[in-house]
Every structure is written in structure tokens, then in C-alpha cells.
Amino acid sequence: xxxDARSYPIQRVLEQYLEPKNLAxxxxxxxxxxxxQPNISLxxxxxxxxxxxxxxxxxxxxxxxxxxxxxxxxxARSQFTGEPIDGYEFPDYDLGGPSIMPSTxxxxxxxxxxxxxxxxxxxxxxxxxxxxxxxxQIIPPEAPSTPSARPKDERFVIFSSFIRQLLNGVNPERxxxxxxxxxxxxxxxxxxxxAEPLYSWLxxxxxxxxxxSIGIDEMTAITHIIYMGLCEYQGPVEADRILMxxxxxxxxxxxxxxxxxxxxx
Amino acid sequence: MKYLMLSVAxxxxxxxxxxxxxxxxxxxxxxxxxxxxxxxxxxxxxxxxLIEGGMSRAKNAVNVMMKNYFDVCIAILMFGVTGYAIMYxxxxxxxxxxxxxxLDGVEGGREYAFILFxxxxxxxxxxxxxxxxxxxxxxxxxxxxxxxxxxxIYPLFAHWAxxxxxxLQRLEFIDFAGSTVVHSVGAWVALAGIIVVGPRLGRxxxxxxxxxxxxxxxxxxxxxxxxxxxxxxxxxxxxxxxxFSPLVGKIALNTGYAGAAGAIGVIIISxxxxxxxxxxxxxxxxxxxxxxxxxxCATMEPAFAALTGLIAGAVFSFGRDLILKMRLDDVVDAxxxxxxxxxxxxxxxxxxxxxDMFNPQRIMIQVFGLVVALLxxxxxxxxxxxxxxxxxxxxxxxMHEQRGLDYSEHSEIGYPEFQKTTFRAN
Numbered sequence: 043x044x045x046d047a048r049s050y051p052i053q054r055v056l057e058q059y060l061e062p063k064n065l066a067x068x069x070x071x072x073x074x075x076x077x078x079q080p081n082i083s084l085x086x087x088x089x090x091x092x093x094x095x096x097x098x099x100x101x102x103x104x105x106x107x108x109x110x111x112x113x114x115x116x117x118a119r120s121q122f123t124g125e126p127i128d129g130y131e132f133p134d135y136d137l138g139g140p141s142i143m144p145s146t147x148x149x150x151x152x153x154x155x156x157x158x159x160x161x162x163x164x165x166x167x168x169x170x171x172x173x174x175x176x177x178x179q180i181i182p183p184e185a186p187s188t189p190s191a192r193p194k195d196e197r198f199v200i201f202s203s204f205i206r207q208l209l210n211g212v213n214p215e216r217x218x219x220x221x222x223x224x225x226x227x228x229x230x231x232x233x234x235x236x237a238e239p240l241y242s243w244l245x246x247x248x249x250x251x252x253x254x255s256i257g258i259d260e261m262t263a264i265t266h267i268i269y270m271g272l273c274e275y276q277g278p279v280e281a282d283r284i285l286m287x288x289x290x291x292x293x294x295x296x297x298x299x300x301x302x303x304x305x306x307x
Numbered sequence: 308m309k310y311l312m313l314s315v316a317x318x319x320x321x322x323x324x325x326x327x328x329x330x331x332x333x334x335x336x337x338x339x340x341x342x343x344x345x346x347x348x349x350x351x352x353x354x355x356x357l358i359e360g361g362m363s364r365a366k367n368a369v370n371v372m373m374k375n376y377f378d379v380c381i382a383i384l385m386f387g388v389t390g391y392a393i394m395y396x397x398x399x400x401x402x403x404x405x406x407x408x409x410l411d412g413v414e415g416g417r418e419y420a421f422i423l424f425x426x427x428x429x430x431x432x433x434x435x436x437x438x439x440x441x442x443x444x445x446x447x448x449x450x451x452x453x454x455x456x457x458x459x460i461y462p463l464f465a466h467w468a469x470x471x472x473x474x475l476q477r478l479e480f481i482d483f484a485g486s487t488v489v490h491s492v493g494a495w496v497a498l499a500g501i502i503v504v505g506p507r508l509g510r511x512x513x514x515x516x517x518x519x520x521x522x523x524x525x526x527x528x529x530x531x532x533x534x535x536x537x538x539x540x541x542x543x544x545x546x547x548x549x550x551f552s553p554l555v556g557k558i559a560l561n562t563g564y565a566g567a568a569g570a571i572g573v574i575i576i577s578x579x580x581x582x583x584x585x586x587x588x589x590x591x592x593x594x595x596x597x598x599x600x601x602x603x604c605a606t607m608e609p610a611f612a613a614l615t616g617l618i619a620g621a622v623f624s625f626g627r628d629l630i631l632k633m634r635l636d637d638v639v640d641a642x643x644x645x646x647x648x649x650x651x652x653x654x655x656x657x658x659x660x661x662x663d664m665f666n667p668q669r670i671m672i673q674v675f676g677l678v679v680a681l682l683x684x685x686x687x688x689x690x691x692x693x694x695x696x697x698x699x700x701x702x703x704x705x706m707h708e709q710r711g712l713d714y715s716e717h718s719e720i721g722y723p724e725f726q727k728t729t730f731r732a733n
Contacts (some may be wrong), residue, residue, distance in 0.1 A: 156637040223513070262706075270705045273509030281509060287711070307710065 049077060052108065054240040059104045084108060145157045198252040201261050204292050204303055206249055208268050211284035212275050213228060220271040231263035232256050240264070257307060267307040318721045330624035332689040334417060337550040343422040344546025348427035350435060351539030352379045357532030359438035362587065362639045365709025367442045368721035374437040374449055382430035382449060390420050390429050394462035394470065400473035403496065404466050424546055425465075427487050431543075432461040435493030436688075438639035443507050443708050446716045448701045454689045457497050464492050464683055468676065479669070480676040481660065484547040484558075486602035486652035487680045494646025495684035503692040504702050506636030508709070519629045521638075526586050533590035537566050540597040544604045554605060561604040562597060565616030569596020569648075574619020580624070587640075588624065595623035599652030600679035611659035618655070619648040630726060655679045 049072065056068050068091045076087040091097070133218060158192035209217055219242055221228070227290040228244065236253040256264075272281035285307070292303045328336075356375035360368045382390075387410050396404025406412055413419065433456040438450060467475040468488045482488050511518055523529060544562045545555045573592025577584050596616030604612060626647030627640050637643070657673035658665055695701050706717035714720060 219514075266706045266709060269709050270508055273709075274513050277512075278507060278509040278520070278521055282709075297597070 049073065055104065055107045058107070059082045060097065062092070064097055067091065067095055083243075113143045155226075180278070195252055196296075196299055197258075197261075198256075199250065200292060200296050200299055200303065201306070202248075203295075204243070204288060204306065205251075205264065205268060206247075207288040207291060208265075208284060209244065210271065211272060211288070216275045218245070220275045223274070224267050224271050227267045228264065231267065232260045236260075262306045319624070320462050326493075327500075338417050338420045340551040341417070341424050341549065343545060344542035345424040346422065347539055348424065348431070348541030348546065350381070350544065351427075351536055352376075352430060354532040354535035354539055355434045356430075357528045357535065358590070359441055359532075359639050360429050361525040361528030361530075361532060362438070363441045364521065364711070365524040365722050365725065366713055368482065368524065368713060369719050370446060370712035370716050371437065371441050372721075373436055373446060373717060374441075374444075377446075377450055378433045378437060378453040378457075382433045383426045385454055385458035386426035386429040386462070387422065389458040390462040391425065392462075393459065394425065394465045395432065398466065398470050398472035401467065401470070401472050401477060403463065403471065416659050421549065426457075426674075428465075428485060428543075429457040429591040432489050432496070433457045435490070435641050435645050436497035438498045439494075439497035439637045439641040440504050441638040442712065444500070444504050444701060445699070445702055445703050446712070448695045448699045451499070451695055451699065452688070452691055456493070456688065458682055460496060460687045460691070461489070461492050463687075464680055467679070471696045473678065475676050478675070480672055481603045481606060481656045481669070482602045482653060482676065484544040485603035486598055486600075486649040486656065487555060487677050488597045490601065490645040491649035491653070491677060492684040494642045494644075494649060495642045495681055495721050496688040497634070498646060499685050499688035501635050501637055501642070502694050503689065503696055506634065507638075508705060510619040510636040511634050516634060518634075529587055529590055533593060536594060537597060540566065540601070544601055547601075548605065557609070558604045560609050561600055561607065561612035564609050564613040565596040565600030565604070565619070566593045567596070568616030569593045569599070569623070570598065570621040572617040573624050575619075575670040576618075576621045576624040588627075591627075591640050591644050592620040592623055595619040595648035598645055599648045599655060602649075602652045604655030605661040606656060606661055608661055611655075615652060615655040615659065619651055621647050622651045650677050650681075 049069070052072055053065075053069055056065050060068060071091050071094075072087060075090075076084075088108065090227060139247060212220055221241070228241055231237075231254070232240055233255040236255045239253060240251065240256070269285055272284055277282065289303050289307060296303075313570040324348075352375060356372050359370045359375060363371045389408060389411065391404075391413075392406060392408040393404045396406040396408070399405050410422065413422065433453045436452065436456070440449065465475040465488050468480055468482055470476060470669050487640060506523065509519060509701050510521065510552050510613050545558045548554055548558065570593035573588050573595070574584055577588060596619045599615050599619035599622075600607075603615065607615065623640070623643050626643035629647070630637050630640070630642050635642070653673050653676065654670060658664065663669065692701060703712060703715065711720075
């Protein structure tokens, strides 16, 4: 069983401060009451186990170390592309709690819809914290480079992957023409603040795009414009083949995701 | 007793002369013949559905079937409401029928049979455009266009050409069973439709403008449709004689010859042009032959009927390429089959007119008539489609085209077991 990404940094920091007995208690407390809480409750978690156990080290020092550790988890999560990283999966707890994160960048805002579990199909792993003896065997994700990254929204992970794979069905030169030709329609699918970032993203090779103002309807409209572009540049028969193949890939990859790719077709 | 005599008369025909038997029985035979032919021509609608459905992608099969089923419903009724009156009402200077609207003033059983037979022609003219415009046309917009085709566009030209007082008829324009009146008019309506609605998504490469092949989903349906349509053409042509006579044999033979020669013609041309010998082209070639002989099937000898069909196959082959070069997307090649081959057939009817072959004056009249048909049908239907496009929208959205019109227009899937995706309900 894998240790979920939210518990790992907590455990790693606590190991530096607590005796094994206290550590076990703290992790039990964490997994019982706080693992699903927003990051704002991190301070309360520290206060909680300090008040219940005789711990000599400073709670302030521990808390100040816990905070960047959590940021590290968030950063690792933002780089998540759908595959487990170093054996980690990223169950989508509310890692982006309201009081921890700095203000939102324009093209990378918090998702509007409720966040749901993100499960890459193979391997299917239950996001349950594991006993600490196993945790030590797990290689942690890389430390954060910038603390401003936001968690990935499962819907956007799927949507981005879907669009990217569709675009990969056209060779780069024709893809550029296709996007240029459909530029106005693409930008018209979403609100003005999302139009330019969307179009910029489509021109890159990046695998992830997220914008708070883009919902299912906008995703559907974008999908259909990309499909029409595929029809024009690859022919309708090939476009259908690409669409079905990519939709099949995505469905296989995210079988129980909150965004059913068929909703976009 | 009458029925017994009728049966005997049928058995003995053509050994006995129809004119020699009792006039009442003769009338009954004629009514029976006309009604029987009308029913067979009605069956041609199923052939159109099979051919058009088979040549469309699976995701649009239901939509194509639905259009074919529904346009015949509209055409039959509209022809009774206005079509028959415009076509065969009291002529105003040879231009327009002025009475018998809503079948008011219709006399006797034979005229009813005549109306039925002609309403099937109207349905044929109306349904030709459905195949050409398949896979991207809104159902309700198409249905509205069928109202105008069967209620106005077809009957008006038919009045000019077929009403005894029609101005083209008075010029001795020959179109016995409708190469121009039915088929070309239907094809020009289709041409206007595909111009207004535009090609299917991706039919032409945006850079090179080369056409891309979009294969139909079931060539077995296409072939079966070809056979049924051919069968229907026997009644289509032979029924046009408006009564039972020994001429029926010649008409039917000419029909058979032209259909066969049309298929051979397209095969020969394909071979000479080093293009694949396609089943769809072969079926369309025979249909082109059948369409072309409709105009002159009663007035040309069988050898010339075969020649007309043979050339029609070649005309179809080049006509199809011409339409593609114009970047027009005709899903079933209806314009080439019914329009261009129909034009050739109309000219051939003048050229190969028995006992007066290659009469330049007759040929000029034929050419004049088909040009009039082209101008009237194209202009009128272009106006109709443009107005429909402005008011209701003629073309389905890209989303619907991608999902397939079966789902988006009818919420029914033609082949649910093979549907690869499900869609959200909206």
C-alpha cells in the first residue's frame, strides 16, 4: 500500500521532532481527523497532539517546518501528469486550503467545481495512509521550486490530456495552421480572461491547462472546435478515428474520474 | 364477371388488343395498371433510402432513412394540396395550373390513379436532394424544402412540359417519363441545396482543395437499393404511358437496356481512365442509364436506348468529377446521376427520335427545355434553401455533425451495438 502524498511530508517532518511513540500517535491523529481537512487546520493539528502528548521540542519550530513540507507536497502534485510519481499517487484532498496559498495567478486559478478523487487507472490504489514502517521505503517527491503552484483539478488533468492527444493527431505544421484558422472560434468558446491563456496553451506542448472560468460547456465547445479542425486537416474519417482512439485512451486511463470524457463528445 | 374478364384480358395480353375489348374493362385495366405502377414507383422510395443510407456514414443512417421516409409523406400530401393543381389544373397561358387545388373538381377513378402516380413522381423529385445533402442538413429544414419542391418547384415545370397546354409541351419538348421534368429538376434542387449547405466537415483539404473520400457504411444496402430502383424504373417509365398498351413492352425493354448499358459504360470509362472499378460507381452508372432513357424510352429504338445508357455511364463518370472539381459535396452523386445524365438523356431523346433522328430543330428544343429546367429549378430552390437557411438554419452544427445526426436529430442510433461512445443527454 502506498502512502498518500499528503501524509508523507507530515510524517517526514514529524520524524525529526518526535519519538517513535509520539510519532505514531501524531500520525494516527492526523489520519483520523486531519488528513481530509484544509491546510488551515495544520496549526490545529500541531496544537492538538502537543496538548495530548508530553513533547519537549518547540511546537513553533515543528509547525514552521511542517508548512514548507506541505508546500512541497503541493508542488509535487502540481507537476502530476496522471502517472504515479515515484510510487506516489495524488488523491485529491483539499491541499489548497484557503489560508495557506498566496493569491492566484491569472492562468492558474482554483477550480470552481468541487474537487474529487483523481485516480489513474493502472495501478488502482486506495488513498489510505499506511503504517509508518512502510513509509520509510517510499521515495518522496521532489522539493518545491516555487510555493505558488496550485493543485491540479482532476477535470482539467483529463481535459488537458484529451485535448493534447487530439492535437498530437496532426503534424506540428498543420496543427499550427489549424489552431490559427480556428483561433477566433476557440477564443469565443470561453470568457475573455480565459481566451488568450487557452490559445497560448494550445500552441505549446504543455500537458496541463486550467482556468477557473472554464466549465464542462466550454470544454465541450473547445473539443468540438478541435475536432472540426481535425476534420479539416486530417479528414473526417481520420478525425473520427483519432477522436475515438483518444477518448478510449482517456476512458481507460481514468475509468472512475469525475469527468467522463464522453460528456465532451 | 368483369373481374374474370379482366383476369383473362391480363393473361392474354399482349395477344389481344386492349382497344378491342369493352371500353369499361379497358378503363379498369388502365386504372389498375396506373395504380400498380404508382405502387411500384412508391417502392422506389425504399431504394432511395437504401442507396442514400448505405452511402452515408453509420452515424447518419437513421437521419437519411428518416428524411426519405418523411419526404414521401410530405410529397404525397403536398402534391394533392397544390402540386396537382399547378401541374394539371386549367392552364393559364401554358404557365400555371389554376384549378383543382385540394383535388377540388377531380373526376372519376382514373384521375385518382393518375394523381397517385404523379404524386410518386413528385416524391421522387423531392427525395433526390436528401441524398446529396446528407450528413449535414437539419431534418426540419429539409422537410420544409420538400414542401416547396413537391408543392411548387416540380409541379410548375411539369406543367410547362407535360400539361397539354404547357408552353414547352406546345414546342414539342420530349420528356416521356421525366429525365428532365423529374430527375433533372430534383438534381438541380439538390445542387442548390449542396451549394447553400456547404460540404461536410473535412470533405476537401483546406490547403490543396483535394477531395477526401468519405466512404459509405454499407455497400450491400447500396447494391440492393440499385436493384430495387432499377425494378422501380420499369414502372416509372412504363406507367408514364398513362394506360396499358403494347408500347409497354418496348418501354420496359429500353429501360432494361439503358440500365445495363449505363453500368457497362461507367466500367469502360473507369477502365480507360485507370480509376478503380467501384461498386458505387457501377450502381450509379446503371441509374444514370435508367435516368437518361426516361425521356426517350417510348420514342427510341432499343439499340439507341442501350447507346443512350452507355453514354450516360460515361457522362456520369465525368459529371461526378466535375462536381468534385467545383468543390461541391454530393454524398450520393445525385447531381451527376439525375442531373447531368438526365440532361444527356433529354438531348438523346431528341437525337434518337424514331423515324426522325438527328433533327437539329428537335435537338435544339430539347436543349432549350433542359436549360429552362436548370434555370427554374436552380433559381427557385436556391431561393428556398437560402430563405430556410436564414430563417431556420439549414446546416447542422459541427457538434451534431461529429456526433452524427442520428443521435443529435432523432435520439436514435442506427447501430447501437456498434456505437463506440455514449453521449450526455442534453
